[in-house]
Amino acid sequence: MFLFPEPTPATSTVNEPSSNSNKRYTITVQTGSVASAGTDANVFLSLYGDKNKIIRYQLQKSKNNSDPFERGHKDEFEFDNIDIGQLKTITIEHDGSSITSGWYLDFIDVTYNNNTVNFPIDRWLAIDEGDKRISLELEPNTKPTSKIAPAVENDKEEKRSSISPMDEKTKIEYSSEKADYDDFFDNDEDTNAENATEYEITVKTADKRSAGTDANVYISLFGDKDKLERRQLKEAIDRKLNLFESGATDRFQVFAVDFGKLKRIRIEHDGRGIGSGWYIDSIEVRYVARNETYKFPVDRWLDSGEGDKKISLDLEPDKKPGQLKDENNTDQEEGNTEQKRDTTDE
Structure with missing residues (x-):
């Protein structure tokens, strides 16, 4: 078993039906502009409505960027799928499959039935930042409430590595954050x-x-x-x-x-x-x-x-x-x- 496997062709985990009752979904994903905000990991979105749900759809082919989820970029995805009814929650996640997998998300918009639902985020999905989550459940117009520590930014504007060596200052700050988050879950x-x-x-x-x-x-x-x-x-x-x-x-x-x-x-x-x-x-x-x-x-x-x-x-x-x-x-x-x-x- 390896933490970071060799790249393989990405495929959707959802089989899209061809029913005439399908709806067109437009997903807009804004990656943050902080240093090293982008990710090369595989990204998945789940939509939960009051009628149906779409589980773990891979956001793979951006309409406006050949390399999605880069720092400061806005990516748009479109697909047809079942009518989920009124959108209640979404889950956004990545699989941590690349060295540069940490991701800072600004917001996600979901548009369907001529209606746009906004999900503000403004946080990391990274195993070495904040509460270390790479999967996040979101409600419309509500920021996540988990404790999020500020990112430790390097001087170089290069993509961050989840397994890169840390200098002594970074090690001290990281250890302090880890204690804080252990307390958060315990208490x-x-x-x-x-x-x-x-x-x-x-x-x-x-x-x-x-x-x-x-x-x-x-x-x-x-x-x-x-x-x-x-x-x-x-x-x-x-x-x-x-x-x-x-x-x-x-x-x-x-x-x-x-x-x-x-x-x-x-x-x-x-x-x-x-x-x-x-x-x-x-x-x-x-x-x-x-x-x-x-x-x-x-x-x-x-x-x-x-x-x-x-x-x-x-x-x-x-x-x-x-x-x-x-x-x-x-x-x-x-x-x-x-x-x-x-x-x-x-």
């Missing part, structure tokens, strides 16, 4: 709230060669009443030092708001370390007070050098990623359809 206000609800997260790593990871792992929980976004799984109940080892089962205790019935989760890692690729067998989330357990079979890699190269994955209870419904089928439970994804491991 979430939900944890100390009087009405905090206890959850138990069980993560089973597959028993196969090189299945384990040393990367930082995060989980998000989405219910019908509330959500818990990007809680780092870093201290197991048994307090063992090495987490997510091949064949191991790790259990974590999480206190958060009562988010009601669990609809989906997101599991992700930040790609840190040479052996960051991770093969997950399954995940369970137990609502302790009600003794309700939600099971999420996984059985696949989260690895920028394997399969579809994803390191962030949305999961629904009792469904393997490859069992998610095609957009032409009706989702009986949620009234939604989902784009078919290729999760075949190479």
Whole structure:
């Protein structure tokens, strides 16, 4: 497994249907003008509406730039796809697949049905900046609320490397930021709230060669009443030092708001370390007070050098990623359809 694989021809993860009910979507992406803001990573967009959703569409061919997502550039993408209804949220992400993968996003506009919806961003998607996220869920006209540290800019106006050597000053500043963000995830206000609800997260790593990871792992929980976004799984109940080892089962205790019935989760890692690729067998989330357990079979890699190269994955209870419904089928439970994804491991 390699953190940065050899470049391969990019392909869309979405099969675009040819139905006459399709809508034309225009996506405008403004990359920031700060030093080294551009990215060479593969970029994906998901659109969630009140009727349907489009999952992980690759923004690949810019209408106005041959090399998209360069510093200060505005890129426009157009595609036809299913009618999602009223746009509620989007997810923008990249796969961290290049040395210069860190990306500073200014904003995204989504235009369809003669209506433009704006998503202000003004932050890094980078494993070595701020809260180290490379996947971000956004609501219209609302900036992300996560703590974001200012970028450490070099004197040279060259593209930033996520694995480049750092001088002593940079090392000191980075260490300070890391402590701040560890505190941010540990001291979430939900944890100390009087009405905090206890959850138990069980993560089973597959028993196969090189299945384990040393990367930082995060989980998000989405219910019908509330959500818990990007809680780092870093201290197991048994307090063992090495987490997510091949064949191991790790259990974590999480206190958060009562988010009601669990609809989906997101599991992700930040790609840190040479052996960051991770093969997950399954995940369970137990609502302790009600003794309700939600099971999420996984059985696949989260690895920028394997399969579809994803390191962030949305999961629904009792469904393997490859069992998610095609957009032409009706989702009986949620009234939604989902784009078919290729999760075949190479």
